[in-house]
Amino acid sequence: MSAPMISLEGLTSTTSFDQLLATAKSGGCASSTCGLSGKPDDMDPAVWEKIKDHPCFSEEAHHYFARMHVAVAPACNVQCNYCNRKYDCANESRPGVVSEKLTPDQALRKVIAVANEVPQLSVLGIAGPGDACYDWKKTKATFERVVGEIPDIKLCISTNGLALPDHVAELVDMNVDHVTITINMVDPEVGAKIYPWIFYDHRRYVGIEAARILHERQMLGLEMLTARGILTKINSVMIPGVNDEHLIEVNRWVKERGAFLHNVMPLISDPAHGTHFGLTGQRGPNAMEMKTLQDRLEGGAKLMRHCRQCRADAVGLLGEDRGQEFALDSIPGEVTYDPSRREAYQEVVARERHDHVAARSEAIGMVKAAGSGKSLLVAVATRGGGRVNEHFGHAKELQVYEVSPRGISFVGHRKVEQYCLGGRGDNATLDGVIAALEGIDVVLCAKIGNCPKDQLAEAGIRATDAYGHDYIETAISALYAAEFGIQPLAATA
Numbered sequence: 001m002s003a004p005m006i007s008l009e010g011l012t013s014t015t016s017f018d019q020l021l022a023t024a025k026s027g028g029c030a031s032s033t034c035g036l037s038g039k040p041d042d043m044d045p046a047v048w049e050k051i052k053d054h055p056c057f058s059e060e061a062h063h064y065f066a067r068m069h070v071a072v073a074p075a076c077n078v079q080c081n082y083c084n085r086k087y088d089c090a091n092e093s094r095p096g097v098v099s100e101k102l103t104p105d106q107a108l109r110k111v112i113a114v115a116n117e118v119p120q121l122s123v124l125g126i127a128g129p130g131d132a133c134y135d136w137k138k139t140k141a142t143f144e145r146v147v148g149e150i151p152d153i154k155l156c157i158s159t160n161g162l163a164l165p166d167h168v169a170e171l172v173d174m175n176v177d178h179v180t181i182t183i184n185m186v187d188p189e190v191g192a193k194i195y196p197w198i199f200y201d202h203r204r205y206v207g208i209e210a211a212r213i214l215h216e217r218q219m220l221g222l223e224m225l226t227a228r229g230i231l232t233k234i235n236s237v238m239i240p241g242v243n244d245e246h247l248i249e250v251n252r253w254v255k256e257r258g259a260f261l262h263n264v265m266p267l268i269s270d271p272a273h274g275t276h277f278g279l280t281g282q283r284g285p286n287a288m289e290m291k292t293l294q295d296r297l298e299g300g301a302k303l304m305r306h307c308r309q310c311r312a313d314a315v316g317l318l319g320e321d322r323g324q325e326f327a328l329d330s331i332p333g334e335v336t337y338d339p340s341r342r343e344a345y346q347e348v349v350a351r352e353r354h355d356h357v358a359a360r361s362e363a364i365g366m367v368k369a370a371g372s373g374k375s376l377l378v379a380v381a382t383r384g385g386g387r388v389n390e391h392f393g394h395a396k397e398l399q400v401y402e403v404s405p406r407g408i409s410f411v412g413h414r415k416v417e418q419y420c421l422g423g424r425g426d427n428a429t430l431d432g433v434i435a436a437l438e439g440i441d442v443v444l445c446a447k448i449g450n451c452p453k454d455q456l457a458e459a460g461i462r463a464t465d466a467y468g469h470d471y472i473e474t475a476i477s478a479l480y481a482a483e484f485g486i487q488p489l490a491a492t493a
């Protein structure tokens, strides 16, 4: 598949906005199937319509669309042993202080400012820094204000589930059709090791009783959402030795109750964060332990593997955080929503995406037809748009794909420290990057110097920029063909 006429690269910066508009105005999508591009064959079109622009509910959408979280809900009714209230909600965030808590009016200003500047924005989420359902008045007021100004934005909440059943009817009324519940256990004995207390019905509960109530409320909330057609994602924090094996049972329970996705995330545990687990030496899983558990869960509730454990005030594509660009004191007191940038972007994406879907299908067909029996783990440096388009030295994460006789699948990402700053690479940083790439066979990137390439090779990891700017799947299929001496045209013969 040749490169398309339209590229998203560069189209999202301020300086290229005229280009974005010109591209959008140059004609509508030629295909009547654009709206369905990327839809899995076995998915209901109505469900696809809900998720196709949601970067968390669709792996494919996360190459194109961005979310923002507004930190309007600081109060919480549960204590998790992996959370310190000074930090973001670990359910949905990496530890790090929320830069600023917002009132609903401040949140509205910020959302408008972001929507005017970040054309990829499609989802507004409330993920704490406490619990969106417990701090309900602020959650509801924020959503009502925002949809009054930006009616097409998707609304999303994240909750521990304890207060969820009380608000399902209002979620339906507000057209919130994506909800995340963090469910770490279905056995209260396991739960008692994770939750020291909950606050429910005007009282504090501890131990197994607390975990039992939380479990019952989580299951009730999930069932209520499923019955009303709201898509649910279940987040589970993998805590080695506490609930890692148990998450297989959790996956079964939530699948039976209609969960749309199951997102297993690694415990982030650092004594510096001051959490109970951090201070008592409870470790998190490493990347290969995560992958092994996720592989065991295949066949159950469908897995989300592209979660980035974002901050509760994150802004941008998954894996990038532009939150600092939109600090409240940098936003004018009066802001007016201008939909032109988002509309133009959506039109361009519809066309690019159609081309991407065709390229991916061809690439996966070639890999399956090759019948080589071999597999590779490939780490890709990308800035979005579904392409190999980031320099190795500039990458802050690499997306990991598995290519095997079953096809090409996204299986996760590896966070890394940026190796090259100001044109110079740092050897100590490179050592850390190499360690983070444990188990990876090949790195694909837009550019890489000889020095990091040689050091990667010494660690048994090949790296190449030969497929720079290709679609990721096209690049991986060409790599696969080259690695195993397969004729690239075999699939179409």
Ligand code: SF4
Binding pocket: 076, 077, 078, 079, 080, 082, 083, 084, 088, 089, 090, 091, 128, 129, 130, 131, 160
């Ligand atoms: S539910 Fe979220 S905010 Fe509340 S204690 Fe757990 S991780 Fe922290």
Ligand code: SF4
Binding pocket: 055, 056, 067, 091, 092, 093, 125, 306, 307, 308, 309, 310, 318
């Ligand atoms: S924490 Fe995960 S699910 Fe939530 S916005 Fe980030 S990527 Fe999406």
